[in-house]
Amino acid sequence: MELHLTHIDITNAAISRTVETHHRPSFSDLWTRNWPQSQEEFEAFVDVFQERIFRFLYYRLKNRQDAEDVLQTVFLKAYHDRKKLCKVNTRAGSYLFRMAKNACIDHYRKQKRMTHVSPINQYREIPVGTHPESNDWDELERIDNILRQIPVKQADVIRLRIMDDLSFSEIAEVTGCFETTVRTRYRYGVRKLRRIIQKEEKDR
């Protein structure tokens, strides 16, 4: 194991903070300005967040086309409501994630309703071919099956942390919880995750 030393801290909390600062730039670092108003500003805003939000949506919708459609809706809405959002004076990054989360739920609802009307919509487009994404569907289903065995709140934090690469402070902003709560949920969740994985390996 190759380890590099950067800080020596005494307390656990201090260690966590140290690691966090090295992790990646947070929402507030990525976008320090207020909610974008002009088209130029908004373009820069899209540049900063599009990949991260896309990944967030892709892991949940398990379909590239759906994820891009929903992402487009989120950005259009973000631009459409820019004056209102500017007054709210909220953190742009976390707010965008929350918008994406809600859009995801809307999409599920819409799909459920459409499914109810026409059974043909139950068909999902699964990418085929040699593209790496062709295996994503099965992979994401497998991950979903594992995370379903963990309490929902802990699984949510694990998704945001491991799959979406968000820091604890960002997760706290997105979920509206205290950062300490997020950390605790993550720790408990990972412990459960390990037990589930070990059990699955034994069963094989």
Added chain:
Amino acid sequence: MNCHTYQNSILELLPLPSSEAIPEDIQRHLSTCPDCQRFYREHAQAVQSIRLTHSPLLSRDFKTNLMRKIRSGESPERIAPPVPAKIFQLWKPVYITALTVLILLLFFSFEPRQWFRALWHSQPGLPADIRLAQAFASEFGNGDRSGVLYQSREIVFQPLKDCYGKNEQWYPLMIINEKGTLASVKVSYRTSYETKRVIQDESWYDYDRHCFVRTLSLNQNVFFINAYDENGIVLTCEQTPSNEAVFQRTKVDGFSLPPPEEFLYLGADLSALWAGGDQVQIVNSITNKKYQGADVRQVKSTVQKNDGNYYRYYFDLTLDLNKILEINTFFHRVALLTIRPNFIRQESSGAYPRNLERIPVHMDSLKKFRFEKQDVPPYIRKTNMNEIHESAWNGLLYSESDSTHYSLANAIDILDFGFPSQRMVAFEYTAPDVQPVFLLQAFSINQNYGAKIKKMSQPIHRTRTGLHVWKCPILDSAAEHIIPVIQPFTDSQVNPYNGYLAEHPSGSYLLLITGETIQNTHVDQLLDSMTPLNASSTIGS
């Protein structure tokens, strides 16, 4: 730091990006602690197993398309409403026609005359529990407090075809036991019957001589007696293990006979039935039954007891709420008892059974019953606010100050007619012109009725300490039943009953009933002297 703390820190580090470092002290600990190394390895593997092998990438033209749409001023997509099934669209007119016909049929299936009549008599806006409370209160208001009060009830033990509900089928009976305290007795049949059985519950209460007699009989054969005579002797009829009746006469010193509402009225008996449960639902309706040509109102109360079982009580009341006609009790859906308070009447003094030991106790009847006695916690009879202090609700304390216009004449505690397992405390004040004012506090007023009565009342005054006073027409009629029992008003009274509701800022309610139009300054003096219990450190002596 111990291993547990390090492990928590390690968990928070996962998933560890390759470009990032682990703090030195964790690294140092990991190099020396095999347990933590294993912990780290296993958890890192677990986390890795739920990571995708690659990161999905967004289409290259996504941003171009998005910005084009923004420049063209396109609005965000709205989720389309669900498209109705085609089959429904085709048959829509048929469905609508059928639904309309169904609604019309239902509407005309009512008998409009009866429907409107019921509506007219139903006093819209009067909550069901207030109706029930008023009907119970009317039990107190039958005649004056002299002579002998005689009342009779018919108790029907409904047939039970199997054993389901057998243990729940018992008649609650409040008695005075040999210690001079109240006891609740469960009277039940030893075996279940496939036909109904009727027992008679009769009682005589002599106001003048301060004595009473209560008997239970089956087919006119007395099998149970409970009495108290003018010599201060309580007579109880105990059942021996061999099912024989043994009379026990006990001299009870320092005992004052409680008023009949304490142990002879329906509310007292029902308190045993209602105890240990929360009233979960109470509804009322007009039934098809008739009483003296008029419709009968039914109030249904569902109580879930601590054992999780549901007990239902159906109260048939007259429309004017002056009489309880019948009470039916159910265990889930099994009918258990029907209680019919046949009549309550005043008789001339002395018209009650004497020489009780000579009354033949019918042994064959007695053997059919089981009596299970349970002492009731002693009631509080102090003439001060300690009663309220002992209650499970936030009452108001009064200060016995001479500066008020009114002076305290009497403190009376009776059963809370809306919640018989609780107490109601009434204070009688007299004004210099000898007009009485009654101030009532009760659990049911605080918990159930206060807010409802307020909605039906007109605000008239706010006292200096912030108590709001409402004029309540509904209390006028309720007071009509209660007040004559406590203190008859004089005949010269023009407007004998005025009801007011006062709400303390702490959320406590109290009722004010008076024989005169109360003056604001006097109300202020009386009400402002009251303080809520939770704000008081001492209780009046």
